[in-house]
Structures are given as structure tokens and as C-alpha cells.
Amino acid sequence: MRLSPNWIRDFVDLPDDTHRLADDLTSIGIAVEGISGSGDGTVFEMEIGTNRPDAMNHYGVAREASALYNKPLKPVEARLPKASNAASFPIEIEDPKGCARFTARMLRNVRITPSPKNVINRLGLLDQRPINNAVDATNYTLWEIGKPTHVFDLDLLEGGRIIVRQARDGETLKTLDGVERTLSNEDLVVADARKPVGLAGVMGGYDTMITDKTRNILIESAWWDPGIVRKMSKRHSLHTDASHRFERGADFESTVLSTNRVAELILNSGGGELAGEIIDVIARRIDQAPIALYLSEVQRILGERLPEREIVRILEHLGFSVLAEGHDSGEFTVHVPSWRLDVEREIDLIEEIARLHGYDKFTNRLPAFSGAVVETPHAAKDQKVRSTLLALGYNEAVSLSFISRRDAERFSPAIALELANPQSEEASVMRTSMIPGMLDMLAHNLNRGIDQVRLFEAGQVFESVGQEAKELKRVLLGASAAALESQMPASSRLDVSQNEHAAASAVFRCLKGDVEQLVAAFECGPVYFDAKVSDYYHPGRSARLVLEGSTVAQFGQLSPEIAAARKIRQDVYLAEIYLDRLYTRPLRQVRFRALPRYPAVERDFSFVFEDRVLFENIKQAATSLDIAELVNFVPAEIFRGRGIPAGSYSILLRGTFQSAERTLREDEVAQWSARIIKALEVVGGTLRAS
Amino acid sequence: MVDPNVFEFVKDNGYDSHKVSGFAFGMGADRIAILKYGVDDIQLFFQGDVRFLEQWR
Numbered sequence: 001m002r003l004s005p006n007w008i009r010d011f012v013d014l015p016d017d018t019h020r021l022a023d024d025l026t027s028i029g030i031a032v033e034g035i036s037g038s039g040d041g042t043v044f045e046m047e048i049g050t051n052r053p054d055a056m057n058h059y060g061v062a063r064e065a066s067a068l069y070n071k072p073l074k075p076v077e078a079r080l081p082k083a084s085n086a087a088s089f090p091i092e093i094e095d096p097k098g099c100a101r102f103t104a105r106m107l108r109n110v111r112i113t114p115s116p117k118n119v120i121n122r123l124g125l126l127d128q129r130p131i132n133n134a135v136d137a138t139n140y141t142l143w144e145i146g147k148p149t150h151v152f153d154l155d156l157l158e159g160g161r162i163i164v165r166q167a168r169d170g171e172t173l174k175t176l177d178g179v180e181r182t183l184s185n186e187d188l189v190v191a192d193a194r195k196p197v198g199l200a201g202v203m204g205g206y207d208t209m210i211t212d213k214t215r216n217i218l219i220e221s222a223w224w225d226p227g228i229v230r231k232m233s234k235r236h237s238l239h240t241d242a243s244h245r246f247e248r249g250a251d252f253e254s255t256v257l258s259t260n261r262v263a264e265l266i267l268n269s270g271g272g273e274l275a276g277e278i279i280d281v282i283a284r285r286i287d288q289a290p291i292a293l294y295l296s297e298v299q300r301i302l303g304e305r306l307p308e309r310e311i312v313r314i315l316e317h318l319g320f321s322v323l324a325e326g327h328d329s330g331e332f333t334v335h336v337p338s339w340r341l342d343v344e345r346e347i348d349l350i351e352e353i354a355r356l357h358g359y360d361k362f363t364n365r366l367p368a369f370s371g372a373v374v375e376t377p378h379a380a381k382d383q384k385v386r387s388t389l390l391a392l393g394y395n396e397a398v399s400l401s402f403i404s405r406r407d408a409e410r411f412s413p414a415i416a417l418e419l420a421n422p423q424s425e426e427a428s429v430m431r432t433s434m435i436p437g438m439l440d441m442l443a444h445n446l447n448r449g450i451d452q453v454r455l456f457e458a459g460q461v462f463e464s465v466g467q468e469a470k471e472l473k474r475v476l477l478g479a480s481a482a483a484l485e486s487q488m489p490a491s492s493r494l495d496v497s498q499n500e501h502a503a504a505s506a507v508f509r510c511l512k513g514d515v516e517q518l519v520a521a522f523e524c525g526p527v528y529f530d531a532k533v534s535d536y537y538h539p540g541r542s543a544r545l546v547l548e549g550s551t552v553a554q555f556g557q558l559s560p561e562i563a564a565a566r567k568i569r570q571d572v573y574l575a576e577i578y579l580d581r582l583y584t585r586p587l588r589q590v591r592f593r594a595l596p597r598y599p600a601v602e603r604d605f606s607f608v609f610e611d612r613v614l615f616e617n618i619k620q621a622a623t624s625l626d627i628a629e630l631v632n633f634v635p636a637e638i639f640r641g642r643g644i645p646a647g648s649y650s651i652l653l654r655g656t657f658q659s660a661e662r663t664l665r666e667d668e669v670a671q672w673s674a675r676i677i678k679a680l681e682v683v684g685g686t687l688r689a690s
Numbered sequence: 691m692v693d694p695n696v697f698e699f700v701k702d703n704g705y706d707s708h709k710v711s712g713f714a715f716g717m718g719a720d721r722i723a724i725l726k727y728g729v730d731d732i733q734l735f736f737q738g739d740v741r742f743l744e745q746w747r
Contacts, residue, residue: 300711347691350691354691395740395744396743399738444738444739450739453738
């Protein structure tokens with residue numbers, strides 16, 4: 001909103017330097033975001049906090065400036081002629097909650113003309129369109145002292161009275177903007193004896209507005225309940241300067257002054273006379289309780305002993321009345337002015353004191369601190385995870401913590417925590433999985449022609465368990481197939497079959513290798529892999545890592561259906577690592593192992609197994625023989641296709657034998673090999689002629 | 691200044707607002723990075739664009 005420093009000068013002495021003025025006001029929380037124009041035409045673009053409707057006008061800012069610069073504040077007064085006699089104009093308030101006060105007065109024999117030059121100029125600086133002297137008077141008063149008012153053509157009000165009431169379902173009102181609106185009994189209206197003539201606190205009616213035919217005017221200035229005005233503004237999608245202020249709390253005591261000021265401005269420009277005394281109907285009082293202020297509390301909160309005189313000066317300049325309780329007691333009773341609905345507690349007063357004293361004027365001092373700096377429990381492990389993944393070529397990314405309900409249900413069985421006031425359906429629950437965010441980020445890259453993308457996100461997911469919320473640490477890897485393939489040495493395929501699955505499984509194994517690298521940073525006991533994974537993974541290209549009976553990771557290719565539904569152009573792979581479980585293991589400590597002094601011997605075993613026999617079974621068969629010298633036992637090649645029965649695969653297994661004490665003999669190696677072959681046949685293997 | 695009402699949420703943990711006061715301030719790490727490195731759009735930190743991420747070596 002715009003304010004004119006020149007207009008503020010009507011009420012208080014300001015420094016000539018507008019930049020200094022802008023900085024000073026900003027430093028007490030009345031922020032000047034921009035300055036345009038120069039000299040008398042200077043305009044401040046203001047950003048006033050929503051809890052300070054009293055400062056959304058020239059007089060309110062003048063008051064702040066008077067406290068800031070310790071200058072006297074000129075009161076606003078309306079100078080009016082003597083009122084003539086007039087018939088009464090009853091105002092009935094049927095809804096005291098909605099309308100606490102309604103003040104009005106009548107003007108007769110007024111000429112509707114353009115406003116005087118100075119009014120037009122001042123309104124022009126604020127980008128306000130001048131209309132006529134009566135309407136401009138309400139606008140001028142709004143920007144001067146912050147009180148919205150309204151003017152009616154008195155002769156168009158039927159029945160000689162005003163009733164503030166609930167609208168009846170189906171009643172209509174054409175508002176000043178020309179829009180015909182249907183009202184409900186939730187709307188509060190200003191009505192004459194026949195019909196609604198104004199949407200309370202929001203906008204006046206079209207049919208009773210001031211025209212150049214108007215001769216007699218009724219001025220209205222009322223106090224409307226903020227909640228009711230906010231609801232009406234929303235319901236009718238009508239946000240006005242008036243509703244903006246009423247929603248934030250109007251000044252209960254300002255209705256009389258504002259009515260008189262509007263009257264003064266109209267009479268000065270259009271002639272005419274005051275018809276009757278002011279009509280002021282109070283349905284209920286809005287009073288604010290006085291606040292007990294203790295100097296000891298001011299010192300405790302602000303950390304400094306401010307002089308009592310300074311404290312009293314600040315508060316009194318801002319309009320608070322300060323009464324000492326007894327002599328030198330350090331206790332005061334403070335009465336809150338009617339325009340400060342934001343001040344309710346002692347702490348609010350202390351904030352006013354600090355704000356005007358100057359936040360930058362408090363002595364710089366470090367607080368006393370006793371204790372030690374404690375490392376967060378998982379700092380070392382987090383660091384290791386991060387550095388391992390960065391070294392593997394993954395970039396760290398951060399996505400949002402909120403996802404849609406639909407995504408939560410798709411990617412996790414857990415119950416999600418719902419947000420009370422979500423901004424959108426896309427961000428309505430706390431994430432139970434990082435997958436939706438990761439998929440969005442992968443798609444973001446793929447859609448921009450970045451084919452090779454590998455990302456990881458280390459963060460938390462949130463689950464609702466009973467009455468509680470649980471936060472669980474996870475790290476999620478996301479990679480495009482192209483990125484994983486580019487890391488693959490050409491000759492390193494495990495599955496040499498000539499089919500599509502073999503190609504994809506090679507990519508899968510790259511991801512598996514990355515997961516194994518990560519897990520290898522921890523001291524894990526026996527782990528095994530199996531194929532029991534969530535249904536959003538492609539079966540056959542996914543696996544689960546189990547550590548001591550609990551799933552520590554699951555990973556694989558994202559199901560192509562889901563990828564297609566999310567318009568992801570390439571095969572993408574994900575790896576979910578459950579850090580809360582992995583972190584139960586300590587980091588692997590480096591332990592020196594003496595270098596082998598004696599040569600190793602390799603033996604290959606070529607077998608055919610049915611698909612149901614997993615590598616875990618095969619490996620178990622070999623290792624449970626407890627041959628100490630068998631230091632390695634890995635698959636070297638897998639094949640399906642010509643020459644191998646359907647439902648079976650051929651696997652070349654490579655065993656490595658080595659002793660720390662001596663060179664191995666041929667006969668020992670042969671014996672161990674025979675035992676291994678036997679064990680593999682027991683789990684269903686058929687030895688191939690090699 | 692921390693509003694004493696905030697301590698109501700943790701008063702069972704020993705935070706008596708008559709004995710304890712607080713000072714709160716926040717810095718958006720992303721905003722500080724914007725100022726320091728001249729990044730032109732805050733959304734870049736949350737989109738995972740590899741061309742952005744790889745600049746931070």
C-alpha cells in the first residue's frame with residue numbers, strides 16, 4: 001500500500017531526508033519497501049504487518065513516527081458548524097455480535113461536485129481514483145485515519161431508518177461494482193425498511209449510491225466483527241479496502257471522529273448543513289483489559305535495564321496510558337488504546353518497548369553458556385553414507401516433505417500424517433516415502449534431455465502410529481538406466497544370455513553393486529538377498545536385502561506401468577535403504593589383514609539349476625562345507641537359452657582357494673572341489689561337462 | 691523474542707515461561723546460498739536438476 005510522507009507531515013514533524021525516514025520507519029517494523037517520486041510527490045510503498053491495521057494509514061504511521069522521533073503528534077479534529085434540527089433517523093442493530101457500534105449523521109442540501117484539488121492530488125498519489133466530493137471524502141478519511149466509512153443518498157433509503165440484520169435467504173443486493181448478488185442468512189447487511197443497502201463492512205449498494213442528483217446524505221461509520229466480514233468477503237469473492245481493515249480489527253472508538261471528518265470534508269467542498277446531531281448506537285462495548293507491566297519483567301526479557309522514563313515515554317507516545325502503582329514499585333497498569341487490538345499481554349508491551357527503543361541499540365553480549373558441544377548421534381554414519389554415494393557418482397538432491405494422498409497410498413503401506421491446512425492436493429500429507437519426490441526429480445531431468453541422472457536423497461519419512469508420529473531415516477537412490485549403463489564396463493556382464501532380460505538384469509546389478517558398496521561401509525553380520533519386494537518394483541529386476549531378519553533395503557527397476565503413468569521416458573531404478581535399521585550396525589572399522597604370501601588357486605564349476613534355486617542356496621551349499629581355504633565363491637557367468645532346458649539356467653561358479661600358511665597342493669584342491677560339486681548336486685544342480 | 695505462549699507446548703519438559711526466555715532467529719540456508727552464489731531461482735534447490743547439482747563440487 002502507498003503512503004505520502006507529505007500527508008504524514010500534517011500530523012508530525014518528519015526529517016527532510018526521505019531515505020533516512022524510510023530506513024527509520026522500517027527499523028521499527030513499519031516497512032518501507034520502495035520510494036518513488038520526489039519532493040511533495042514522494043510516495044512510500046509500504047509493507048505493514050497484518051496485525052497492525054492501525055498503521056495502515058497516514059495518522060497511524062504519524063503516531064509511530066512521533067514515538068520514534070520523540071515529536072508531538074497533532075490530534076485529528078473535525079471542525080463542524082452547528083447542526084440544524086432534524087427528525088431522528090433510528091438505527092436498529094439486530095446482531096450485536098456482528099455489529100458492535102453504528103454511528104451515522106445526516107447532511108442536507110449538499111452539492112455533489114468534484115473534490116477540491118488537494119484531495120484529488122493526495123488521492124492521486126495513492127493511485128486512488130477520484131469520483132465525487134462525497135465518495136472521495138470517505139476515501140480520504142480511510143487513508144487519513146484508517147477508518148472505512150460509507151455514504152448513502154439519504155433520499156434513496158426507504159422507510160426513514162436503518163436496520164443492521166442478517167440477510168434473508170434469497171434476498172438480493174446489487175453492490176457498487178454493479179454485480180447482482182444473492183444473499184443468504186449467513187450474510188450481515190445494512191438494510192433500510194425495505195431492502196438490503198449494503199454488505200456490512202465489505203461494500204455498499206448500487207441503488208443507494210451517491211450520484212450527481214444527490215442532495216442529502218447519510219454517513220455511516222460502524223464496527224464490524226472481523227470473522228463475519230472475512231467470511232462474507234470470501235463467500236462473495238469481494239476483497240475491498242474496507243473489508244481488509246475490518247477483517248483485521250477496526251478501532252471501536254473511531255466511529256464518531258471518522259463520521260465527523262467525512263461530514264467536514266463534504267461540507268467544505270459541497271456546502272450544505274449538518275442535519276441533526278450525531279447518531280451513535282452502541283450494541284456492545286469492545287473494551288480491552290488493562291495490562292500489568294513489571295519493570296523487572298522488562299529487564300528479564302530484554303536483558304537490559306531500560307530507564308523507566310524511556311519506557312513510559314515510548315508507551316505514551318504510542319497511545320498507551322501508563323499509571324504507576326505506588327511509588328517506585330516498578331509496577332504499572334497500562335491501558336491499551338482502542339486501535340491496538342494486537343496488544344493483549346505484558347509481552348506485547350515489552351515488544352513495543354524493544355521495537356521503539358531500537359533492536360539494534362541493545363548492548364552486544366554473548367549469553368552465558370555452560371556445557372559441551374555434542375555430536376548428533378548419527379553424524380559419522382550420515383557422513384559416511386553421503387561420501388560413499390557422492391564417490392559412486394550420485395548427486396545429492398532435496399525434495400519436498402509433503403506428497404499427495406494418492407502417492408502415499410501407492411508407495412507405502414504406512415498411515416500418513418495429514419496436514420490440517422494443505423495448500424493443495426499434491427502436498428496434503430507428510431511423506432511416507434521419498435519415492436514420489438525422487439520420481440519427479442528424475443522426470444524433471446529426463447524431460448530436459450538429461451539422460452544420465454543419478455540422485456540420492458537422505459532424509460526422513462513420517463508415519464502415523466496410533467496417536468504418535470514417527471520419523472524414520474531413509475536414503476533413496478534414483479537412477480536412469482542410461483546412467484547405470486554408462487558405468488558398466490563392457491565386458492562385465494554376468495548374464496550372457498541373448499535376451500532383453502539379460503540386458504536389463506545387468507543394469508539392475510549395477511544398482512545392486514552400489515547398494516552393496518553402501519552397506520559394506522557398515523559392520524554387518526550375515527546378510528542375504530531375496531526377491532520379496534513391494535509391488536511397485538519390476539519383478540525379476542528387483543531384490544531385497546535382509547539383515548538379521550529385517551529388511552534393510554529394497555531396490556530395483558520401477559514397474560514400467562508406474563513409469564508410463566508418470567510419463568517417465570526411460571527405465572528408472574530406485575534403491576530404498578532403511579537407515580533406521582542399517583544404523584543399528586556400527587561403521588566398519590579398518591582392520592589390517594596381512595597380505596597373502598601364498599598363491600591362490602581358482603576352480604570353475606559349471607552347473608545347471610532350475611530357476612527356483614537362488615544363488616543364496618548355492619552359496620550356502622558351498623560355504624556351509626566350512627572349507628577355511630575357500631576364500632571366495634562367486635558367479636562368473638549365467639546363461640539361459642539354447643541348450644538349456646526351459647525353466648532352468650546355466651551358471652559358471654568360480655571358487656578361489658588360498659591358505660595363509662602354505663602353498664596349496666593339487667590333491668587338496670581336488671578334494672575340496674569334489675565336496676563342493678557334491679553339495680551343489682544336493683541342492684539340485686546338474687554338473688555340466690566342462 | 692520467543693512468545694511465552696510457545697513454551698506452553700513444552701512446559702511439561704520443564705520450560706517455565708516465567709523462568710525461561712528465548713531468542714529465535716532463522717536463516718534459510720537456501721536463501722543465504724542464493725545471496726552468496728547469485729542463484730536466480732529458489733526452486734532450483736528442490737528440483738534435482740543435475741545441471742544445477744553438478745555445479746556444487
